[in-house]
Amino acid sequence: xxxxxxxxxxxxxxxxxxxxxxxxxxxxxxxxxxxxxxxxxxxxxxxxxxxxxxxxxxxxxxxxxxxxxxxxxxxxxxxxxxxxxxxxxxxxxxxxxxxxxxxxxxxxxxxxxxxxxxxxxxxxxxxxxxxxxxxxxxxxxxxxxxxxxxxxxxxxxxxxxxxxxxxxxxxxxxxxxxxxxxxxxxxxxxxxxxxxxxxxxxxxxxxxxxxxxxxxxxxxxxxxxxxxxxxxxxxxxxxxxxxxxxxxxxxxxxxxxxxxxxxxxxxxxxxxxxxxxxxxxxxxxxxxxxxxxxxxxxxxxxxxxxxxxxxxxxxxxxxxxxxxxxxxxxxxxxxxxxxxxxxxxxxxxxxxxxxxxxxxxxxxxxxxxxxxxxxxxxxxx
Amino acid sequence: xxxxxxxxxxxxxxxxxxxxxxxxxxxxxxxxxxxxxxxxxxxxxxxxxxxxxxxxxxxxxxxxxxxxxxxxxxxxxxxxxxxxxxxxxxxxxxxxxxxxxxxxxxxxxxxxxxxxxxxxxxxxxxxxxxxxxxxxxxxxxxxxxxxxxxxxxxxxxxxxxxxxxxxxxxxxxxxxxxxxxxxxxxxxxxxxxxxxxxxxxxxxxxxxxxxxxxxxxxxxxxxxxxxxxxxxxxxxxxxxxxxxxxxxxxxxxxxxxxxxxxxxxxxxxxxxxxxxxxxxxxxxxxxxxxxxxxxxxxxxxxxxxxxxxxxxxxxxxxxxxxxxxxxxxxxxxxxxxxxxxxxxxxxxxxxxxxxxxxxxxxxxxxxxxxxxxxxxxxxxxxxxxxxxx
Numbered sequence: 001x002x003x004x005x006x007x008x009x010x011x012x013x014x015x016x017x018x019x020x021x022x023x024x025x026x027x028x029x030x031x032x033x034x035x036x037x038x039x040x041x042x043x044x045x046x047x048x049x050x051x052x053x054x055x056x057x058x059x060x061x062x063x064x065x066x067x068x069x070x071x072x073x074x075x076x077x078x079x080x081x082x083x084x085x086x087x088x089x090x091x092x093x094x095x096x097x098x099x100x101x102x103x104x105x106x107x108x109x110x111x112x113x114x115x116x117x118x119x120x121x122x123x124x125x126x127x128x129x130x131x132x133x134x135x136x137x138x139x140x141x142x143x144x145x146x147x148x149x150x151x152x153x154x155x156x157x158x159x160x161x162x163x164x165x166x167x168x169x170x171x172x173x174x175x176x177x178x179x180x181x182x183x184x185x186x187x188x189x190x191x192x193x194x195x196x197x198x199x200x201x202x203x204x205x206x207x208x209x210x211x212x213x214x215x216x217x218x219x220x221x222x223x224x225x226x227x228x229x230x231x232x233x234x235x236x237x238x239x240x241x242x243x244x245x246x247x248x249x250x251x252x253x254x255x256x257x258x259x260x261x262x263x264x265x266x267x268x269x270x271x272x273x274x275x276x277x278x279x280x281x282x283x284x285x286x287x288x289x290x291x292x293x294x295x296x297x298x299x300x301x302x303x304x305x306x307x308x309x310x311x312x313x314x315x316x317x318x319x320x321x322x323x324x325x326x327x328x329x330x331x332x333x334x335x336x337x338x339x340x341x342x343x344x345x346x347x348x349x350x351x352x353x354x355x356x357x358x359x360x361x362x363x364x365x366x367x368x369x370x371x372x373x374x375x376x377x378x379x380x381x
Numbered sequence: 382x383x384x385x386x387x388x389x390x391x392x393x394x395x396x397x398x399x400x401x402x403x404x405x406x407x408x409x410x411x412x413x414x415x416x417x418x419x420x421x422x423x424x425x426x427x428x429x430x431x432x433x434x435x436x437x438x439x440x441x442x443x444x445x446x447x448x449x450x451x452x453x454x455x456x457x458x459x460x461x462x463x464x465x466x467x468x469x470x471x472x473x474x475x476x477x478x479x480x481x482x483x484x485x486x487x488x489x490x491x492x493x494x495x496x497x498x499x500x501x502x503x504x505x506x507x508x509x510x511x512x513x514x515x516x517x518x519x520x521x522x523x524x525x526x527x528x529x530x531x532x533x534x535x536x537x538x539x540x541x542x543x544x545x546x547x548x549x550x551x552x553x554x555x556x557x558x559x560x561x562x563x564x565x566x567x568x569x570x571x572x573x574x575x576x577x578x579x580x581x582x583x584x585x586x587x588x589x590x591x592x593x594x595x596x597x598x599x600x601x602x603x604x605x606x607x608x609x610x611x612x613x614x615x616x617x618x619x620x621x622x623x624x625x626x627x628x629x630x631x632x633x634x635x636x637x638x639x640x641x642x643x644x645x646x647x648x649x650x651x652x653x654x655x656x657x658x659x660x661x662x663x664x665x666x667x668x669x670x671x672x673x674x675x676x677x678x679x680x681x682x683x684x685x686x687x688x689x690x691x692x693x694x695x696x697x698x699x700x701x702x703x704x705x706x707x708x709x710x711x712x713x714x715x716x717x718x719x720x721x722x723x724x725x726x727x728x729x730x731x732x733x734x735x736x737x738x739x740x741x742x743x744x745x746x747x748x749x750x751x752x753x754x755x756x757x758x759x760x761x762x763x764x765x766x767x768x769x770x
Contacts, residue, residue: 153465160464165474168467170457170508170516173484174477178592185588194586224487227527231484250526274465 001028001375002043006356009047011346012054012330015323023052025352028375033346043377045356045370053326053361054346055110055353055373058308059333060217060243060263060297063112063131064094064101068301074098078117079124083159083166084179086147086205088124090114094136100300104131106380107306108361110353110373111141111334111343115148118219119158121172122179123148125205126217128337130353132373139374141339146217146241147209149176151225153275173228180236183210215239217263221246221275230258241336244299246276249283252290261293261336264328265311266303281318288324295333313362322362382433384766386747388416389439392446392721393737396714400444405743408765413739437747437761445717445752446737447502447744447764448699451724452608452634452654452688455504455696456490457482470509471516472550476571478596480516482506483535486528492696496523497770499697500746500759503533503725503734507540507634510610511550513558513567515540517596518608520728522744524764537728538608538632539600541568541623543616545666565619572627575601606630606729612637612666621649632727635690637670640677647681652727656688659702672709675719679711686724687716704753713753743767 004025011021011033022037023030032039067074076093079085094114104112109131116124126146130139151172159167166175183206189196208214216238218229226242233240242248245262248255255262264287267279287294296311298304312325320328334344343351352375359366371378384405391400391413399416459466468485471477486506496504507518518538525531543564552559558567575597581587599605607629609620617633624631633639636653639646646653655675662668678685687706689699703716711719725735733742743766750757762770 156465163473165471165477166480167473168457168469168471168480169485170468170480170482171471171474171477173481174479174516174592178479181590181592181595185590189588192586192588223489223527224485227529228484254527274462 003031003041004043004045004352004372004375004377005037005039005041006045006047006052006354009050009052009356011052012326013346015327017051023346023354025354025372025375028352030346030348030350030352033348047356050369051357051359051361051366052346052354053357054330054344055355055371056108056308056329057111057295057333057337057344058104058109058297058300058305058329059113059295059336061112061114061300061305062117063104063114063300063305064096064098064136065090065114065116066100066301067095067098068100078119078158080119080158081162083121083155083175084202085116085120085124086122087201088116089143090116090125090127091136091140091143096133096136100305101131104300104305105371105373105378106368107308108355108357108368108371109305109308110355110371111339113145113337115146115217118150118154121150121155121159121175123150128339130373132376132378142337144208144214145337146214147206148217148219148243149229150219151228152219152221153273154219169224169228173232176232177235180206180210180232183207184236209238210236212237212239215241217241217243219243223247223250225275226251230254230260246279246283248292249280249286252287252292255287256291261295262287263295263297263333263336265297266299266307268303268307268311268314281314284315284328285319288320293332293336294328295336296328309361310364313364316362325362382435382766384743384763384768385434385436386439386444386745387436389442389444389747391415391444391737392717395718400439403444403737403745405745405763405766408743408767410737410739410741410743410745413737439747442760443748443750443752443757444737445500445746445748446721446735447746447762448500448720449503449686449724449728449735450501450688450691450696450699450720451505451686451727452656453504453506453691453696454509455492455496455506455691456487457485457506457508458692459487459490460492460692470511472511473554475512475551475556476514476567476593477508477512477516478514478539478571478600479592480508481519481536482508482517483519483528483532486519486521486531488526488528488531492691493523496696497762498759499699500748500752500762501696501699502744502746502762502764503730504691504696505537505728507538507608510540510542510546513542513547513564514571515542517605520730522764524767524769533730536599536605538606539597540608540610541620542610543620544610544612545664546610561616561619565623568623569626571597572601572623576627600629601627603628603630606632608632608634610634614638614642616666617642618645621651634688636674636678637667639683640671640674641669643677643681646678646683650682650684651678652684653678654686654688654724654727656702657690657693659689659694659698659705672705675706675716676709676711679715679719684723684727685719686727687719700752701755704755707753716753
């Protein structure tokens with residue numbers, strides 16, 4: 001892995017662009033940032049007239065779980081038959097050579113959270129990884145980073161077809177409550193003197209969630225479903241992140257008080273369903289103004305992964321300032337994912353994840369020319 | 382914010398009287414003065430500085446307590462949406478005491494603004510009648526953006542269902558039960574299990590909670606009511622028999638054939654939520670439905686409320702259903718009580734709802750004319766002292 005120097009480039013540092021800077025990358029980390037970095041390295045990239053920003057982070061994707069164009073053999077998104085599958089682990093389904101990861105890199109995304117699909121009540125575990133590598137383990141940051149649950153229309157649709165309990169919001173809430181209750185009792189017995197011999201893989205998987213080590217990542221679009229997630233989290237004292245949150249702005253104050261972040265999107269949809277009919281592009285700015293932490297997502301394959309920058313640009317179009325819009329796709333998702341100490345900023349000692357754009361990164365005409373992930377260079381010319 | 386309603390006719394202490402002034406302050410009714418009583422001088426310093434005050438002249442109008450419907454399914458299936466919002470029945474669950482209507486409330490539902498325009502301010506919301514044990518009912522007011530704002534009680538009763546519905550649903554699935562005997566047996570079996578569970582739970586190292594049985598404990602302990610969906614006389618009596626056996630606080634919902642066993646129900650001091658009488662006899666168990674039921678049961682000493690069973694008939698129809706009972710011989714004061722203080726009493730809320738009285742919730746509706754005249758309109762609706770229409 002060679003050392004890289006970005007020379008004479010406009011760098012995004014703590015909320016603003018600073019011209020004529022140098023960024024030195026060594027051993028996969030950012031070694032120095034400033035106007036006076038003096039070091040000769042083999043790879044020098046001239047940044048004249050260009051913009052360097054932290055690698056983008058999408059805190060909610062299904063990258064690698066689907067391999068488009070290969071039909072069912074390429075799809076590992078959703079376990080259709082069971083509503084409760086906390087034991088599913090994304091790493092076992094990610095296909096690193098799928099086009100989607102290539103597309104993610106071409107869009108400037110260096111870090112993603114990958115979770116199982118959007119239809120099981122408890123869909124499985126969430127993993128955070130870099131978007132490169134011969135196997136998913138190469139760029140793995142956190143394997144068990146959350147438990148994904150789904151509320152509302154999509155799990156209802158899946159459950160309807162099973163002709164079994166549950167099929168309503170009442171039943172969905174009750175089954176989630178029942179599962180968490182069982183998991184509490186299971187872990188209490190496990191930690192007691194008596195202990196237990198017959199482990200249950202689903203219950204094991206829920207341990208870190210009940211301990212508060214990882215958050216509940218709740219797919220919830222509508223107000224009612226967001227409230228259902230909050231109710232559950234309160235009841236079982238769980239950390240909570242709202243995923244999608246199309247109507248989150250309606251309870252922005254409550255989310256701010258409870259310090260519940262929102263991974264917002266995708267908003268840019270042509271066809272709206274019953275539960276996305278109230279979506280507005282002002283959602284991000286309303287939430288941020290109320291004090292809620294917001295990351296923007298394109299929910300790949302909900303939207304093409306290339307639209308992450310567009311989501312941030314559209315938030316600007318509808319009232320958000322550029323600084324906070326960029327934060328929504330860099331440092332805030334890093335914070336929500338609990339990895340803000342190593343990604344999301346161009347800062348000495350941080351992972352060498354940077355993207356070089358031909359112009360302002362929120363100008364959709366700008367092109368990504370170089371992406372570096374952990375010091376690994378990807379050039380797009 | 383203080384609201385003062387002046388003049389007009391008020392339904393107060395069980396009859397229509399002339400209103401002097403009615404004050405709503407901080408969500409509550411703080412003063413009721415009749416026109417016949419000399420107005421007291423306003424207390425010096427009674428009004429805090431900065432408190433705004435709104436005076437509503439009700440001359441020629443009727444000032445009523447907000448109506449209460451003690452049996453609805455409002456917002457469980459948001460109107461005009463379809464399957465996405467169909468959250469009424471867990472029709473594959475059979476025994477689902479663990480499910481809560483509260484978890485499926487949708488406060489955006491247009492039906493809630495219909496409720497307000499019909500002068501209805503409080504509703505009990507229950508799961509449907511597909512299951513012998515259907516789930517937990519809640520009580521809400523007709524305002525608020527999220528369920529927590531509207532909530533009076535998250536869980537007030539356990540829905541049980543007798544008669545045609547459960548046996549039809551499970552016979553279609555080729556499952557037990559397909560008879561009335563089977564339905565009763567399922568209910569009895571689970572109540573029995575819950576009794577045993579309650580004993581088992583007292584042991585120290587008990588760490589194996591069962592969510593269904595947990596949900597049935599408050600019912601056995603009398604903390605929530607048994608809300609028994611029963612139309613026919615025999616189904617009503619089956620519900621009563623089970624309630625006696627397990628010492629449950631029973632409310633009969635629908636009670637369509639109640640008038641046929643009025644003597645028995647009167648002797649038992651039964652609580653009945655009657656209706657929707659304003660519907661057609663679409664199934665055999667409705668064949669004896671009549672608007673006489675409410676009067677006959679009241680005459681026998683039962684506690685009786687009238688219900689729309691929304692969405693079976695729309696919630697705005699509550700006062701019309703009461704008016705139809707008057708057409709069938711019920712005095713108008715009792716008809717009004719059957720949509721105000723009686724349902725409040727059945728729901729255990731008679732200390733705060735269903736009447737205009739000092740200290741009660743500020744749920745007041747100003748009608749353009751007599752509230753049982755279908756030409757009258759609810760002009761202003763106050764819930765917890767705030768104007769919501």
